[in-house]
Amino acid sequence: MDKLIFGRYLPGDSIIYRLDPRGKFLITFYFIGIVFLANNVASYALLLAFVLFSVYLSKINIGFFIKGLRPMLFLIVFTVLLQMFFTPSTDPLWKFGVLQLSTDGMVIAGYILLRFVVIIFISTLLTLTTTPIEISDSIESILKPLRYVKFPVTQVALSLSIALRFVPLLIDETVKIMDAQRARGVDFGEGGLLKRIKSFVPILIPLFVSSFSIAYDLAIAMESRGYKDGEGRTKYRQLHWKKIDNYTVLVIALLTVCLLLVRSY
């Protein structure tokens, strides 16, 4: 479970950590959108420079970001190779049946690779520097307008934060159940794929049952502490939009303008 960098928070302190999570969250999505504006060397260079500068500001070792690529490696290699050998060209450097290699193809493959890298780096940056609870707070704050169409925003946000809070507990529970089943002779690492999947059934069922009993206990505890239905509650955790967040928005706006200027039409 430790290997998974993508989606994990890394405790630390830097300007990126201190940015308002709502801003970080929205800017990340916006950035992923404008990545698709880039279509030449200059525009990709601009994106890469922006991402690397953000990584530098975060004071997080770049190794963490490269590790973040790993789970996506297969997809990246597959897509890049596909672009490289299947881009149609009138002037191929090398041809074998349907496969052909051309300068155009290689350039496009390079762009695709860069696109993957900047998108994964920027989303890794978001999750490494933002606690899950900050992300859930941001989602609540961003969804707030939906209250007017009777969407239960505060309830959904509370469920989300409770779900996040219980992830480590359920992992503990899973380890416990696995140990208990191992003690009874279940082998999780052996056999073919089907057999391995089957061996997870005796984990899932007890896990399911114990999740229900935890949920029941928690519901009783919440009710005894006066939780009604989310209406009329105040919030202890608060987000503060600071000057620096305005600047970040300015920077990203500037980046958009530059991208529009250098991209070719």
Place this chain on the structure above:
Amino acid sequence: MANIISIENLSYTYPESESPAVDNVSLEINKGEWISIVGKNGSGKSTLTRLIDGLLEASSGTISVAGQKLTEESLWDIREKIGIVFQNPDHQFVGATVEDDVAFGLENQGIERDQMVREVDQALKLVDMQDFKNRDPQSLSGGQKQRVAIAGVLAVNPEIIILDESTSMLDPEGRETVLSLVKDLWQNKGMTIISITHDIQETALSQRVVIMKNGHLVEDLTPAQLFVMDDLKQYGLDKPFTTLLKEKLNFDPEYQDEEELISKLWKLN
């Protein structure tokens, strides 16, 4: 002394069960009293406290808390007066961090944020957990988690604290700190403590013990009277260490706490 809780002819039967879990129980609890409820598993102790807090709706009988009768309307007022600390520390932690969790009850009451910050700090100070404010629950020991749970209860300023086997999952050290904290609150803040327990040492701290069996209230006595009872096992309790020792030494059967026993042992020499 005035009654803070009075229960009259209370009965409750779980929907899937045939016999009542609580059967015609009447009980008066004085303000500022520390009362232990003991009995075997399934004797109706936890059910009784859940009925008092309105977490279950009684089949018959009445409950009054601080002069207010428990009804659909008074339910939330009464819950503000009662704080419950449950058995499993992991299953009652709502917040992502210690301070968030302590604030949960205050958030429910719609308290202003500035006031919340003050009350959270104060509550954490009372349980001596102020240095752990930003920690996540997973990084705490069982005893620390229960202290945070107590802080969460104290933040809303209840008159009654119910300990529902709160120390049963803790190691001896955690149990010690939690109990000494409760003792402190009881002595200095005049709170009423209701403790459900299987731990004979914990009952020694209380002023009064009621024993439940099959949903009935069968005994209402002092800890000293309890400890000299012959058959404690049938109520899910072990004899206290001092009683066991005295039996072996053929001392007179009256209950003494550890200190009294030590002075007596000294005289033997």
